[in-house]
Amino acid sequence: MLRVHFTAEDLLGVRFAPEPLPLVELALAVVAAQRTDAPEVFGRWRQRLGRELPRAALPLLEVLRPDGDNPAFVEPLVRDFEEALDAVRLAVPLVDDAELSRILARSRGRAAVAPWLRGLRDGDRESWGLLEDALRAAHEVVIAPHWAAIGQSFRADVAWRAHLMATHGIKAALASTHPAAAWSGTVFEVGRPPDFEIRLEGRGLTLMPSPFWTGRPLLAGHPDGSNLLIYPAMTPMPLVPPGRAQGSLDALLGRTRAAVLSLLIQQRTTSELARDLHISLPSVSEHTRTLRAAGLITTRRDGKAVLHTATGLGVDLLRSGG
Known part of the structure; x- marks a missing residue:
């Protein structure tokens, strides 16, 4: 179960992200392609992406797994695609041993660890080049042609939940982000694994709908010091x-x-x-x-x-x- 503890100050600090972000959506799209839920909506999209995803993009499958627990360095919260790639390039040498070990352990569970993953930690140019090529190739096919539709889904969801906030309050807007979401006092709960609990402690919460994500809301740190909650947009990408x-x-x-x-x-x-x-x-x-x-x-x-x-x-x- 996901449990997020709010203070009164946190409830007043709930806000929406201003726009979708290219590498965040790319990471979630690659994740969505590997998931098996919502087949009625995503089934044909997954089949088509399986045919269209270029070979150069396949290394991303070693890093981005179906549960959405992605390493933060591959999905920086940056608006411009080229600037986001620069952020990845700068972050890779700073990945700590614990994060690297987690990535390697996840990859080891699927198959033998690809040597380029180890090379990332050592700042190996060839390994970085492989990752950059994979991000560019996937972005060109999965995100760039559909950016307007992604934005349409994002803006429509924000408009709807802003309306919910205005007419029924913040709790109603958050409770509608997932079928298993509910409130217990000032604790926001989503009854789906894995177990994770966090106390916002006045840092607030930034909401970001994604037309690709289909699972339980995801929590991540935001550069402004708040926490980021990524949740499934009302209209998933195949239905835009x-x-x-x-x-x-x-x-x-x-x-x-x-x-x-x-x-x-x-x-x-x-x-x-x-x-x-x-x-x-x-x-x-x-x-x-x-x-x-x-x-x-x-x-x-x-x-x-x-x-x-x-x-x-x-x-x-x-x-x-x-």
């Missing part, structure tokens, strides 16, 4: 509408998920949603799970039928979105 969204709801939820919410002004079963929207039952289940986690719909079972209905918050979103 192509081109300009038709409206604010499409931008936030994606067209199909917005249509699901719109239909749930009246109670419907999973089968009825699949029939009315011409999508599969697993796809409906994935969409309703996310809408339910965000507090936009409720679900109850009536015999063999599963019934879904928009909540007051969902109706409020439909009204504000036109």
Whole structure:
């Protein structure tokens, strides 16, 4: 379980990151490609990326693992891609022995440790060149062509949670970041492994949605001294509408998920949603799970039928979105 202890000062210090960051999103995308959850949403995207990811990018799989516990030096919190690469280059020689040992141990669990990983700690130019080439090659295929869509997902999520904060408070906004998230007093909890506990102690929390991350919210240090919470954006990357969204709801939820919410002004079963929207039952289940986690719909079972209905918050979103 993840447990984050807030003080009153921390609750007042919750804010959003201003924009997505290229190497953070790249790292999470490489992680997402190795995960197996949310197959209805990410399945085809993973298959396509498996075909398109260039050979030069494969060394990243030695460092970036499916649990998202990535070494900080490969995902600096820097806005510009070239400057972010410079930050990686400067950080590599400073990686301490404990961090290096952790990276090597993780890699050893998958296969024999690649020699270039050991070379990073020694400042070996060839090893750095291999890492830099991998980051550039992956960025060119995974991030650069889709940067506008990544930004669209990011901005839509921030707009939605800012609305949640304004209308229902900070606790509601944070509780909607994951289906297993809840509050126990002033402790934010997410009931998923591994166990991790932190006391913010007045440092505050910066929120960063990612359209690639699908797991439990991740915690990291922020250069400004606060803590960074990375969580799954409301609209994951494969569901971001192509081109300009038709409206604010499409931008936030994606067209199909917005249509699901719109239909749930009246109670419907999973089968009825699949029939009315011409999508599969697993796809409906994935969409309703996310809408339910965000507090936009409720679900109850009536015999063999599963019934879904928009909540007051969902109706409020439909009204504000036109």
